[in-house]
Amino acid sequence: MLKEDPSENSLVRRFVKDNARKVRDFVNRVTASFKKEKTTSRNPDSGTFTMDGPTGEATSEDASVTANGPGLPETTCRVTKTGSVVGEGASVPGPMGRIMKEGTSSPEISHVQPIGKVHVSSGKLVVCDPMYLDDAPVLSRSVPCGSHQVLLYLEEESELVAYGEMKISNDPVVSWHPADLAGTRRSSSNVSAFPVDTGMACFMDQESRSVFYAHEQEMEEAYEGFDYAVDYLGEQFHGRDNPADEGCVIQPYPDKAANMVLFTTGFGDGIYSCYCGHNAEGKLVSVVMDFDIIDD
Numbered sequence: 001m002l003k004e005d006p007s008e009n010s011l012v013r014r015f016v017k018d019n020a021r022k023v024r025d026f027v028n029r030v031t032a033s034f035k036k037e038k039t040t041s042r043n044p045d046s047g048t049f050t051m052d053g054p055t056g057e058a059t060s061e062d063a064s065v066t067a068n069g070p071g072l073p074e075t076t077c078r079v080t081k082t083g084s085v086v087g088e089g090a091s092v093p094g095p096m097g098r099i100m101k102e103g104t105s106s107p108e109i110s111h112v113q114p115i116g117k118v119h120v121s122s123g124k125l126v127v128c129d130p131m132y133l134d135d136a137p138v139l140s141r142s143v144p145c146g147s148h149q150v151l152l153y154l155e156e157e158s159e160l161v162a163y164g165e166m167k168i169s170n171d172p173v174v175s176w177h178p179a180d181l182a183g184t185r186r187s188s189s190n191v192s193a194f195p196v197d198t199g200m201a202c203f204m205d206q207e208s209r210s211v212f213y214a215h216e217q218e219m220e221e222a223y224e225g226f227d228y229a230v231d232y233l234g235e236q237f238h239g240r241d242n243p244a245d246e247g248c249v250i251q252p253y254p255d256k257a258a259n260m261v262l263f264t265t266g267f268g269d270g271i272y273s274c275y276c277g278h279n280a281e282g283k284l285v286s287v288v289m290d291f292d293i294i295d296d
Contacts, residue, residue: 116249124206137181162293169285173277199268204260211258266291
């Protein structure tokens with residue numbers, strides 16, 4: 001059943017990441033406009049943030065933010081004239097940032113597959129194993145509404161999906177931060193991560209989840225013994241238009257925009273993390289799932 005939660009055993013897996021992954025997504029936790037010369041904010045979960053700058057609106061030339069906290073190395077970012085916070089000390093594991101920039105010109109990537117566009121109506125993005133939508137992780141920060149292309153980056157030798165990206169804008173990414181996924185457990189390095197137990201993952205809007213629930217109920221009432229995960233989601237994937245693709249778009253009702261973009265996850269099951277890419281103004285332009293295929 002789609003609503004069945006994964007077992008406890010599937011969630012308890014070894015999750016080893018390098019020190020770079022200790023960087024937490026603190027972009028949304030800092031206020032860019034302040035009235036004092038120095039403002040310090042403390043939070044037991046996210047650590048301590050100190051902002052230095054003049055009275056009034058901060059600018060990139062004269063304001064900075066330094067973060068310290070549990071499991072969080074000291075990281076400095078700048079505050080732009082628009083009030084956005086752009087991380088400069090933040091990093092991502094391995095070559096991911098470079099590969100996202102180089103695309104097919106990267107020696108680690110054989111090709112990039114555009115799978116289709118995910119419809120975002122609420123600004124709340126779900127990233128999860130599509131067979132387990134109950135309590136699925138939701139990105140803590142808002143995502144621009146609209147239809148965003150999903151790209152799969154296939155590793156050169158294995159032809160497995162190394163990264164799944166939801167591309168919001170073509171603006172260059174100048175900084176990456178681990179995504180904060182509400183409703184997930186944290187790894188030993190204090191990074192949000194989501195479990196995969198079926199070798200599949202997906203991007204979808206939070207409002208679309210209720211549409212899939214309604215469709216599931218209709219199908220199970222119409223067909224005795226109908227298993228929605230296998231008989232509908234699985235069949236949609238295996239019957240996709242291009243069998244060479246590692247993913248597909250599933251839209252239960254042609255007259256409704258609600259959909260999910262579903263795809264395979266590297267070597268299969270595991271616990272995987274997401275990263276948010278920001279442009280020079282600090283706006284979110286990319287969300288990437290890392291399936292631990294490509295090492296340093």
